[in-house]
Amino acid sequence: MSEVPGGDAPKGAASVEIKRRLATLRYVTDGPEHAHITVRPEICARCPHSFCTFVCPAQCYTRLDGKLLFRYEDCVECGACAIACDQGSVSWSFPRGPYGVRYAFG
Ligand code: SF4
Numbered sequence: 001m002s003e004v005p006g007g008d009a010p011k012g013a014a015s016v017e018i019k020r021r022l023a024t025l026r027y028v029t030d031g032p033e034h035a036h037i038t039v040r041p042e043i044c045a046r047c048p049h050s051f052c053t054f055v056c057p058a059q060c061y062t063r064l065d066g067k068l069l070f071r072y073e074d075c076v077e078c079g080a081c082a083i084a085c086d087q088g089s090v091s092w093s094f095p096r097g098p099y100g101v102r103y104a105f106g
């Protein structure tokens with residue numbers, strides 16, 4: 001795991017609460033050929049900060065042995081990674097209908 005500046009992911013009770021809430025969501029996952037977010041590994045390999053790993057509430061981005069791992073399947077479509085990545089790696093769009101996350105209100 002590479003060391004990057006910029007803060008820590010939620011820990012303890014906050015992390016448990018986020019995971020509990022994420023578990024209430026439902027997803028209709030599109031195939032990888034239609035992934036609504038893609039990243040460019042050659043850019044991520046030389047990224048100085050990995051901000052995406054700190055801002056994604058669904059932990060879609062992780063660093064393992066220095067390599068960035070990304071999975072679009074758990075995305076809650078908040079858009080934070082597209083804003084946080086100032087390196088030009090993230091290509092972001094909403095999923096095709098009827099795919100993506102389903103929120104239940106009430
Ligand atoms: S997605 Fe952007 S912020 Fe995240 S590691 Fe790649 S270049 Fe860095």
Ligand code: SF4
Nearest residue numbers: 056075076078079081
């Ligand atoms: S849009 Fe939000 S939930 Fe989806 S990968 Fe980006 S930061 Fe994570």
